[in-house]
Amino acid sequence: MNVLESARFALSGVAANKMRSVLTTLGILIGIAAVIILLAVGAGTSNNIKAQIGKLGTNVLTVSRSTSVGGRAGAGSQPGANRTRSTNLTLDDEHSLTDPVLAPDVARTAPIVQAQGVTATFSNATHSVASFLGTTPAYFDISDSTAASGKLFTDADQQAANPVAVIGNTVAADLFGTATGSAVGQTIQLNGQNFTVAAVLSVKGSSGLNDPDDIVVVPLAVAQNKFTGYSPTLASITVQAASADVMNQAQNEVQMILDARHKVDASNRDYQVRNQAQILTTATNTTQTLTILLGAVAAISLLVGGIGVMNIMLVTVTERTREIGIRKAIGASRGSIVAQFLIESLIISIIGGIAGIVIGFAGSAFPVLGVQPEVQPWTVWVSLAVSAFIGLVFGVYPANKAAKLRPIDALRYE
Numbered sequence: 346m347n348v349l350e351s352a353r354f355a356l357s358g359v360a361a362n363k364m365r366s367v368l369t370t371l372g373i374l375i376g377i378a379a380v381i382i383l384l385a386v387g388a389g390t391s392n393n394i395k396a397q398i399g400k401l402g403t404n405v406l407t408v409s410r411s412t413s414v415g416g417r418a419g420a421g422s423q424p425g426a427n428r429t430r431s432t433n434l435t436l437d438d439e440h441s442l443t444d445p446v447l448a449p450d451v452a453r454t455a456p457i458v459q460a461q462g463v464t465a466t467f468s469n470a471t472h473s474v475a476s477f478l479g480t481t482p483a484y485f486d487i488s489d490s491t492a493a494s495g496k497l498f499t500d501a502d503q504q505a506a507n508p509v510a511v512i513g514n515t516v517a518a519d520l521f522g523t524a525t526g527s528a529v530g531q532t533i534q535l536n537g538q539n540f541t542v543a544a545v546l547s548v549k550g551s552s553g554l555n556d557p558d559d560i561v562v563v564p565l566a567v568a569q570n571k572f573t574g575y576s577p578t579l580a581s582i583t584v585q586a587a588s589a590d591v592m593n594q595a596q597n598e599v600q601m602i603l604d605a606r607h608k609v610d611a612s613n614r615d616y617q618v619r620n621q622a623q624i625l626t627t628a629t630n631t632t633q634t635l636t637i638l639l640g641a642v643a644a645i646s647l648l649v650g651g652i653g654v655m656n657i658m659l660v661t662v663t664e665r666t667r668e669i670g671i672r673k674a675i676g677a678s679r680g681s682i683v684a685q686f687l688i689e690s691l692i693i694s695i696i697g698g699i700a701g702i703v704i705g706f707a708g709s710a711f712p713v714l715g716v717q718p719e720v721q722p723w724t725v726w727v728s729l730a731v732s733a734f735i736g737l738v739f740g741v742y743p744a745n746k747a748a749k750l751r752p753i754d755a756l757r758y759e
Contacts, residue, residue: 356692362661369657370697372650373735377701377728378708379643385709385718387636393716394632404452405487405621406584406596408442408603410434411614434579434616441602442584448602450595452587455484456565459580460572465516465561466534472519474535475559479568480583485511487585490562495529495544498564502543506566510540513558514548535561538571596620650697651735658690658743683744690740691733698732 410433439456442448463477478484485497498509510533517525520533528542540563549557586595596618600611607615672682702725709718 356689365657366693369654369693370700372653373647373694373697373732374650374701374704376643376647376650377698377732378704379646380640380728380731381702381705381720381724382708382713382718383639383643384636384724385705385720386713386716387632387639388721389713389716389719390635391629391632392719394629404586404589404592404595406586406592406599407581407619407621408434408438408584408599408616409581409619411617434582436579438603438606439579439582441606442582442599444602448595448598450587450591450598452585453483453487454585455480455487455583456579457484457581457583458565458568458573458578460568463536463561463572465512465520467520467528467531470520472516474516474561475556476561477535477568477572478560478562479565479573480562481565484562484583487583490549491547492544493547494526495542498543498562503564503566506564506570508538508540508567508571509543509564510535511544511546511562512542513546513556513560515556515558516561517542517545535563536572592620647731647735651694651739654690654693654736655739655743657693658686658740659746661689662686662743662747679749682747686744686747687737687740690743691736694732694736694739695729698729701732702728 436456439454442451442454458479460477460479463474465472465474481503482497482499485491490497492511493514495511497511498507501507502509512520512528512533514525517528521528521531525545528545531542532539533542534540546558546560584595584599586592599618600614603616604610604614609615705728706720709720712718
């Protein structure tokens with residue numbers, strides 16, 4: 346008997362018990378759908394994190410102050426104990442990082458001071474600013490910040506200490522409503538001090554942990570005069586490398602310069618450098634691990650579905666023992682019997698797999714915990730191959746059991 350004949354008998358067997366066949370495919374359907382959706386959630390989470398980190402700027406290093414320094418505090422301290430000392434980053438530190446000889450891989454830098462508890466008001470509207478920065482115009486290029494309306498403040502504003510402010514979309518929306526562009530040219534109060542809105546920044550979107558649009562940026566000199574007090578001390582220095590390929594070289598150059606200026610080394614640095622590329626790599630590795638775990642959980646449901654297929658096929662063999670005996674008595678070979686039940690198992694699994702793929706695509710169209718799932722094309726083909734593999738693997742034992750039946754015993758079976 347050829348394969349087409351075996352397939353015809355297999356289809357007849359599936360159609361003869363429609364409800365049982367449908368229920369059997371559910372196990373495969375749920376497993377395949379779960380795999381596609383969970384892997385899509387993992388991919389969506391990874392892409393979301395990459396996008397959010399990218400919005401903070403490209404090729405960026407952030408140098409910030411550190412108070413915990415390795416070493417001994419004194420003669421009476423415990424070996425290896427940490428000591429704490431006053432640490433400062435200064436404008437001179439920031440200027441030194443732009444040395445074309447010592448730091449050829451550094452493109453530009455921006456000094457940053459911060460103030461806490463700043464409240465913005467306009468007319469009867471108030472807004473507590475999440476992030477208030479004083480910096481130079483270079484910050485906007487480094488952080489990839491552009492103006493949705495108005496113009497960003499310039500070096501002339503910085504040198505003249507003009508009281509101008511660039512505000513994020515969240516701040517503008519709270520103070521001026523949906524027409525955020527109307528904020529440009531208006532006078533707002535920041536902790537009671539008048540500032541003219543020079544521009545509203547383009548929307549970056551919330552990362553879930555913080556809102557990059559909840560920000561006010563003013564010239565460095567203005568922030569020092571009105572909020573932080575005039576001091577050479579900076580909260581941080583933002584550094585942009587010449588390209589993504591030289592991030593590590595730029596970091597080494599920054600550390601070499603600051604080590605010499607602060608008279609420290611790798612064991613007792615009074616500052617820390619965050620490498621955006623390293624953060625992205627760590628985040629990517631974390632989400633990849635999460636995706637693997639999600640896929641493993643979904644694979645368990647596929648295993649359960651495969652066991653369900655084998656269980657039903659064993660029941661089918663038992664119920665059709667007499668039919669098998671008749672077929673063998675009239676000349677059906679052992680291979681034909683094996684092919685019939687393997688194809689039957691394969692049909693059930695593939696139908697479940699195709700239905701699972703459709704459900705998986707449908708389920709991935711909706712956000713999950715604020716993340717938009719992104720179906721990877723390879724998961725579709727892998728899911729279809731896995732469903733076929735399950736049908737073959739879990740159909741082998743029932744098919745062999747059917748093929749091993751002796752015709753005389755099968756004909757006597759009641």
